[in-house]
Amino acid sequence: KNEVEQSPQNLTAQEGEFITINCSYSVGISALHWLQQHPGGGIVSLFMLSSGKKKHGRLIATINIQEKHSSLHITASHPRDSAVYICAVIGDRDDKIIFGKGTRLHILP
Amino acid sequence: KAGVTQTPRYLIKTRGQQVTLSCSPISGHRSVSWYQQTPGQGLQFLFEYFSETQRNKGNFPGRFSGRQFSNSRSEMNVSTLELGDSALYLCASSAGGTGGMNTEAFFGQGTRLTVV
Numbered sequence: 001k002n003e004v005e006q007s008p009q010n011l012t013a014q015e016g017e018f019i020t021i022n023c024s025y026s027v028g029i030s031a032l033h034w035l036q037q038h039p040g041g042g043i044v045s046l047f048m049l050s051s052g053k054k055k056h057g058r059l060i061a062t063i064n065i066q067e068k069h070s071s072l073h074i075t076a077s078h079p080r081d082s083a084v085y086i087c088a089v090i091g092d093r094d095d096k097i098i099f100g101k102g103t104r105l106h107i108l109p
Numbered sequence: 110k111a112g113v114t115q116t117p118r119y120l121i122k123t124r125g126q127q128v129t130l131s132c133s134p135i136s137g138h139r140s141v142s143w144y145q146q147t148p149g150q151g152l153q154f155l156f157e158y159f160s161e162t163q164r165n166k167g168n169f170p171g172r173f174s175g176r177q178f179s180n181s182r183s184e185m186n187v188s189t190l191e192l193g194d195s196a197l198y199l200c201a202s203s204a205g206g207t208g209g210m211n212t213e214a215f216f217g218q219g220t221r222l223t224v225v
Contacts, residue, residue, distance in 0.1 A: 041218060045213060086151075
């Protein structure tokens with residue numbers, strides 16, 4: 001079992017829909033990152049969380065440390081949100097960085 | 110403020126050769142981390158450098174090495190290339206602190222290495 005599991009692996013939705021991507025992890029962490037990767041490879045760090053909730057524009061990220069779970073939400077989704085979203089956790093004992101396999105999101109116009 | 114710059118963007122090498130990739134971090138950032146991304150394994154952490162010292166290392170063979178210069182620019186080297194080393198190599202810079210990804214990280218566009 002991977003230490004970081006993302007679901008779903010693939011998601012296709014219509015423009016305007018509310019999107020939720022989930023990340024569950026099995027190790028103790030000091031921080032969790034949500035990353036966005038567009039075709040071509042460039043990665044953008046969307047959020048870094050260690051507790052609670054963060055919001056940036058139409059994006060919201062939450063984390064529940066007790067349940068070892070984080071969610072990334074996109075409100076009013078748009079075709080330009082189409083990308084791979086990757087969850088990465090930082091182990092609290094050794095700063096080991098573990099990535100999820102990513103969620104491929106496709107928003108249809 | 111200039112972003113993270115990786116050079117070259119694309120590279121083709123043959124098996125057995127060696128390769129050096131470069132990463133220039135955001136000005137003022139002292140931490141540079143390197144990652145390998147392949148379709149099969151996804152993103153994997155290679156190593157992190159902070160103030161010219163390797164601070165953390167992933168589970169890669171000794172053929173993968175790196176260094177950081179006094180201006181925080183970093184290079185990674187892969188010797189005796191294998192077909193399986195074909196990947197997108199990404200670097201990320203951050204201000205540093207307690208660990209490369211314990212603070213906000215900024216990624217470069219990556220170097221796509223193809224080994225033939």
